[in-house]
Amino acid sequence: MQHLTPADYTIQPWKNGKGRTVEMWRRDKNGQILIRLSRATVTEDGPFSIFPGIARNLTVLSGPGFRLIGEGLNLRCDPLVPVAFPGDLPVMASETEGQQSDDFNVMTAADLPRPQVRVVQNDALAAGGLLALYALGPVTVNGRPVARDGLILTRNAATLSGDWPMIAVRFSDVDAATTP
Numbered sequence: 001m002q003h004l005t006p007a008d009y010t011i012q013p014w015k016n017g018k019g020r021t022v023e024m025w026r027r028d029k030n031g032q033i034l035i036r037l038s039r040a041t042v043t044e045d046g047p048f049s050i051f052p053g054i055a056r057n058l059t060v061l062s063g064p065g066f067r068l069i070g071e072g073l074n075l076r077c078d079p080l081v082p083v084a085f086p087g088d089l090p091v092m093a094s095e096t097e098g099q100q101s102d103d104f105n106v107m108t109a110a111d112l113p114r115p116q117v118r119v120v121q122n123d124a125l126a127a128g129g130l131l132a133l134y135a136l137g138p139v140t141v142n143g144r145p146v147a148r149d150g151l152i153l154t155r156n157a158a159t160l161s162g163d164w165p166m167i168a169v170r171f172s173d174v175d176a177a178t179t180p
Contacts, residue, residue, distance in 0.1 A: 001142065004151040014040070015049035021105070024151050025132070029109070035171060036107040037132055037151065042066055045094045054087030054107050057117045059167055061136060063101030066093045077103070080165065082117040086110075104134055104167050113172050121165040127157045129172040137164025 009024045022039040033054055039061070048068070059082045060066075068075045068083070070091035075083045079101075085091060087107060106115055125131060133141055133152040139162030141152050152158070160166055 001144075001152060001154040001156065003144065003146065004153070005147065006149050015051070016047055018046055018049075019043070024134070025153065032109065033107055034109050034112070036105070037134070037169070038105045038107075039149075040103055040105060042093050042096060042101045042103065044098065045096050046092065048091045048093060050090060051087030051107060053110050055084065055110050055112075055114055056087045057082055057084045057106040057115065057169075059083075059104045059117065059119070061102045061104055061167075064097070064099050065101050067095040068092070069094055077101070080119045082119070082167075084114065084117075106169050108171070115172075116168075116170040118168050119165050120160060120168045122162070123160050123168075125158045125160070125168060125170075127155060129170050130155055131158060132167075132169040132171070133158060133160070134167040134169075135164065136166060138162060139164050139166060141166075 009022050011020055011022055013020050024037045026036045027034045060077050060079045065078045068091045070089045077083055106117055108115055131154050135146045135148055135150045137148045139146050141158050141160055
């Protein structure tokens with residue numbers, strides 16, 4: 001089990017230059033993103049960065065949320081409801097109404113199976129694949145304290161307890177290079 005904290009994260013500008021992201025964990029293969037977990041803040045209507053060959057999943061953590069609109073895509077991004085969309089599709093955030101929304105992002109190479117992204121609390125999660133657990137407040141994972149914004153990576157079962165939810169991301173059939 002690997003335990004990452006904000007001291008381990010890096011801050012980077014968005015590809016489109018309109019904001020910044022907090023990259024929590026990333027694995028590349030041949031110079032391309034295999035998996036990336038990050039946080040970002042949406043403060044205004046505007047375009048999202050384009051990531052060719054990447055599948056995306058976004059979960060609003062705080063704020064009112066917004067809408068993502070693109071060709072054949074119209075998704076409402078409400079708090080604590082994961083939504084998936086292709087990274088190579090030009091999309092725009094709309095209906096932000098000038099309010100800030102923080103979100104958790106999962107990016108995976110399009111040729112990988114789509115990860116399961118759920119909001120969980122006081123749950124027991126079975127082993128299988130790579131499990132990433134992002135804490136929205138103080139919790140414990142397998143009896144180990146995890147502070148708000150902490151990230152646990154494990155291939156083992158996980159027992160979660162506490163007064164706050166976590167974002168649970170399960171990656172199946174992921175290259176051994178992603179072993180924490």
